[in-house]
Amino acid sequence: MTVRNSKIPKKGHHHYKEGDLIIKAGDHGLFIYKILFGKVQMFKEVDGREVPLATLGIGDIIGEMLFLKGKAGVHAASARALEDSEVEVWDLGPLLEQYAQAPVVLKYLIDQRLNRLLRMNEMLDRLTADAEKVRAGVKPKKQGPISRRRYYRRKVDLDCTYLPIRAHKGLPSHLNGRIKDISMTGLCLETSPRNASVVSHNVGDSFRIETVLPNGEKIRIVAEIIDAKKAWDKIRLGMLFDVVADYSEAKKALGFFLLP
Amino acid sequence: MTIHASEDMCVRGQLSYPRNAVIIEEGSQGDAVYLILQGHAKVKKRTSKGMVTIAELKEGDIFGEMALLGPTKGTRSASVIASDGPIRVGILDKERLVEHYEALSSELRELITFLTVKLQETTEKACSMFVTLNSE
Numbered sequence: 001m002t003v004r005n006s007k008i009p010k011k012g013h014h015h016y017k018e019g020d021l022i023i024k025a026g027d028h029g030l031f032i033y034k035i036l037f038g039k040v041q042m043f044k045e046v047d048g049r050e051v052p053l054a055t056l057g058i059g060d061i062i063g064e065m066l067f068l069k070g071k072a073g074v075h076a077a078s079a080r081a082l083e084d085s086e087v088e089v090w091d092l093g094p095l096l097e098q099y100a101q102a103p104v105v106l107k108y109l110i111d112q113r114l115n116r117l118l119r120m121n122e123m124l125d126r127l128t129a130d131a132e133k134v135r136a137g138v139k140p141k142k143q144g145p146i147s148r149r150r151y152y153r154r155k156v157d158l159d160c161t162y163l164p165i166r167a168h169k170g171l172p173s174h175l176n177g178r179i180k181d182i183s184m185t186g187l188c189l190e191t192s193p194r195n196a197s198v199v200s201h202n203v204g205d206s207f208r209i210e211t212v213l214p215n216g217e218k219i220r221i222v223a224e225i226i227d228a229k230k231a232w233d234k235i236r237l238g239m240l241f242d243v244v245a246d247y248s249e250a251k252k253a254l255g256f257f258l259l260p
Numbered sequence: 261m262t263i264h265a266s267e268d269m270c271v272r273g274q275l276s277y278p279r280n281a282v283i284i285e286e287g288s289q290g291d292a293v294y295l296i297l298q299g300h301a302k303v304k305k306r307t308s309k310g311m312v313t314i315a316e317l318k319e320g321d322i323f324g325e326m327a328l329l330g331p332t333k334g335t336r337s338a339s340v341i342a343s344d345g346p347i348r349v350g351i352l353d354k355e356r357l358v359e360h361y362e363a364l365s366s367e368l369r370e371l372i373t374f375l376t377v378k379l380q381e382t383t384e385k386a387c388s389m390f391v392t393l394n395s396e
Binding site: 060102114116 | 367
């Protein structure tokens with residue numbers, strides 16, 4: 001049975017004049033604000049300079065990241081009234097309490113959505129950093145949860161050996177895995193969880209991989225994990241080739257192999 | 261038993277799709293909310309450079325929930341395609357979900373709607389930035 005939740009007690013309304021600071025990055029936040037009228041600029045300070053993030057208006061909400069994180073904490077960005085504005089103040093505590101009491105299915109569904117937003121925010125931060133690098137003339141390292149393996153993939157079942165590109169003490173001479181599919185931009189590597197107990201196999205880790213293609217061509221390639229699916233008996237790694245590493249020979253061999 | 265396999269999840273029917281089947285098509289109308297019971301799927305969005313995969317879903321993941329939480333109720337914001345083999349999905353009891361959702365305070369609903377819109381905007385922005393970076 002659904003239990004109707006009571007209204008969240010409001011803390012009141014606050015009025016801000018143009019230029020007033022509503023929240024400041026780094027300050028501890030206990031409240032969430034809904035804009036009733038006016039305009040608010042969200043911004044971050046970078047090297048003493050204000051970098052605008054978004055302009056919010058009527059109905060928009062400020063401080064929502066606290067809810068996303070599920071607890072009171074510091075604000076990641078500042079908010080300033082761009083014109084005379086009024087906000088409704090909501091207490092974070094009762095909102096979180098009510099959410100915690102929501103039916104299992106609803107909480108499960110909304111939690112997934114909130115986690116996707118957090119992941120998408122991280123992805124956007126990474127892409128923004130890449131765009132900055134491009135503007136600065138530096139080729140960004142290709143990575144990210146968006147699949148870039150948009151080219152034709154061929155199903156294979158190839159033995160391969162691999163090692164992390166960063167050597168460290170206690171590293172075995174090589175690890176064994178199987179390549180399950182391959183394209184011009186990446187591959188899927190299946191390996192044993194035993195290997196993961198010796199060497200980290202997480203998203204962002206890079207490996208030097210060696211294999212022999214069915215046409216007899218031996219290739220060496222550097223690839224980075226962009227997706228890791230871990231089960232009790234095997235780990236499947238979605239990997240993207242590092243185009244910064246020199247792989248022109250491997251690319252040529254792969255190109256011939258992948259010809260339809 | 262995991263949460264997603266429990267009765268609390270209000271699964272009222274099941275469907276199976278072969279590999280590469282389109283379960284939801286971006287822009288189409290629909291209000292079913294799905295739970296993956298077995299298999300994997302990809303969430304894809306149309307861009308000027310073709311389809312971009314924005315998420316990979318696995319057993320226990322829910323999709324189609326924008327129909328419930330989003331401001332553009334009924335219009336699908338992305339496509340969901342069965343990947344890596346056949347997939348079995350549960351259809352959640354929409355009436356009960358709506359009933360549960362409507363029982364939340366208006367503040368909580370507003371907050372969730374705002375976060376849902378923000379997710380849509382962030383996704384659009386990430387897709388367009390991804391396309392720009394790949395065409396440079």
